[in-house]
Amino acid sequence: MSCSPFDLRDYYLKELTDPQQRQVESHVKDCPACREELERLRLTQAALFSLRDEEIPQRIAFVSDPVFEPSGPRRWWTAFWGSPGRLGFASAAMLSAALLISAATRTFGPASAGLSSTEVDHRIERAIDASEARQTSKTTQLVHELAQKADTEHQLRLVAESEAEYARKQAYSAELKSGEYVTPASN
Amino acid sequence: MIFRAVEDADLIRQATRGGVESYNLLVSRYEKRVYNYLLRITGNREDAMDLAQDVFLKAYQNLRKLDDPGRFAPWLYRIAHNEAYSLFRKRRPEVDGETVEPEATDMGISVGATSVFPIELSLAVASALERLSPDQREAVVLKIYQGFKFEEMAEILSCPVSTVKSRLYTALELLKAELAPISPRGVS
Numbered sequence: 001m002s003c004s005p006f007d008l009r010d011y012y013l014k015e016l017t018d019p020q021q022r023q024v025e026s027h028v029k030d031c032p033a034c035r036e037e038l039e040r041l042r043l044t045q046a047a048l049f050s051l052r053d054e055e056i057p058q059r060i061a062f063v064s065d066p067v068f069e070p071s072g073p074r075r076w077w078t079a080f081w082g083s084p085g086r087l088g089f090a091s092a093a094m095l096s097a098a099l100l101i102s103a104a105t106r107t108f109g110p111a112s113a114g115l116s117s118t119e120v121d122h123r124i125e126r127a128i129d130a131s132e133a134r135q136t137s138k139t140t141q142l143v144h145e146l147a148q149k150a151d152t153e154h155q156l157r158l159v160a161e162s163e164a165e166y167a168r169k170q171a172y173s174a175e176l177k178s179g180e181y182v183t184p185a186s187n
Numbered sequence: 188m189i190f191r192a193v194e195d196a197d198l199i200r201q202a203t204r205g206g207v208e209s210y211n212l213l214v215s216r217y218e219k220r221v222y223n224y225l226l227r228i229t230g231n232r233e234d235a236m237d238l239a240q241d242v243f244l245k246a247y248q249n250l251r252k253l254d255d256p257g258r259f260a261p262w263l264y265r266i267a268h269n270e271a272y273s274l275f276r277k278r279r280p281e282v283d284g285e286t287v288e289p290e291a292t293d294m295g296i297s298v299g300a301t302s303v304f305p306i307e308l309s310l311a312v313a314s315a316l317e318r319l320s321p322d323q324r325e326a327v328v329l330k331i332y333q334g335f336k337f338e339e340m341a342e343i344l345s346c347p348v349s350t351v352k353s354r355l356y357t358a359l360e361l362l363k364a365e366l367a368p369i370s371p372r373g374v375s
Contacts, residue, residue: 009356013330015337036369043367044359048331050309051316056222057236060214060243062207 003027004034012041196256203250210250214243217260220333221267227328228271228321238274242267261339264329268343315365323358330355 002008004027010016011024028034115123195216201209221242225235245266253262316324329335329343340351 009359040363040367040369041359044363045331047308047312047366048316048327048362051312053219053223053332054226054232056219056239057232060218060240061211062214062243062247 002034002037003031008034008037009041012038012045195259199250199253199256199259202247210247213259217263218243221263224264224328224333225267225271227316227332228268228325229274234274238267238270242270245270258342261335261342264333264335264339264343265345268325268345312366315362318365319358319361323354323361326351326354327358327362 004011005023006016006020008024008028011021014021016024028038193212195213198206198209198213202213218239222235222239225238225242226232229235229238242263246263249266253259316327319327325344326340329340330337335343337348337351340355341348344351
């Protein structure tokens with residue numbers, strides 16, 4: 001039992017008036033038993049403070065009056081996503097589902113994704129046709145160019161030959177005029 | 188008292204005139220305290236979170252009924268106390284409403300996670316608190332952790348100051364015996 005003029009617990013918890021507090025302080029200075037009791041109270045409170053407050057998992061906020069009536073599903077939704085464990089589980093489940101769907105629906109080649117085999121065959125056939133058409137067009141163009149080139153060369157050769165023939169005739173005429181050639185009848 | 192640029196009373200007056208942002212600021216000042224109070228008396232994080240939402244909703248809806256804005260904190264905790272005990276009654280409807288008590292298991296308190304205290308001490312404290320009756324534990328929570336005066340606690344718990352003191356001091360004696368036992372040479 002304490003010999004303090006007022007309850008030491010009231011004093012420690014600051015529930016006394018100022019004059020009462022001063023009286024207890026004065027008493028405690030000369031009373032080892034009360035000092036020890038106060039020390040035990042201090043240790044008890046310090047131990048209790050070893051349990052810290054937790055952070056609130058989700059901030060509470062109000063936007064406007066109409067939303068002030070939380071529906072059951074909304075509260076369930078809030079509580080569900082407020083739990084880190086559930087959030088982690090849901091994330092893992094979504095990832096697993098995405099992997100399974102991807103594995104089940106995936107086909108090789110980006111162009112064939114989501115198409116039937118008939119459609120794929122049809123598209124391949126069209127692609128081959130288009131490729132062949134491009135190749136044929138290129139070949140035709142090349143042949144045409146070669147033909148044009150050969151024709152040009154042939155024409156150039158003919159021109160050259162005509163010019164040579166003309167030159168020979170001119171030379172023969174000149175010789176005749178100069179009399180270098182005597183016909184056998186005149187001999 | 189921590190100095191605040193805008194006092195709670197001003198925010199309450201603005202909120203009663205429809206200032207939702209003022210109320211949001213008020214909520215941000217109290218949400219962690221109210222959540223931890225509810226957590227320590229319910230022992231369940233989800234219950235504490237749901238109840239905290241309901242408490243602030245109910246407080247907003249009844250803000251005009253608050254006669255003295257200076258008594259907002261005990262008034263808010265009174266709502267929190269009532270909401271928690273309403274939940275306990277729903278969970279255990281066969282028990283009379285006045286005698287219903289929260290389950291005294293799983294305090295739901297994080298132990299030593301970011302504490303500067305040794306984890307053994309935190310465990311000892313959690314264990315000692317669990318051994319208290321729900322009324323005693325609530326008195327300790329309101330006084331030691333929430334810092335209310337006896338008169339405010341009486342308002343929150345709707346009982347006489349003498350009852351509040353009785354519960355608290357019985358609890359403190361039990362806690363003191365466990366957490367600060369007398370050693371042969373004095374305080375351990």
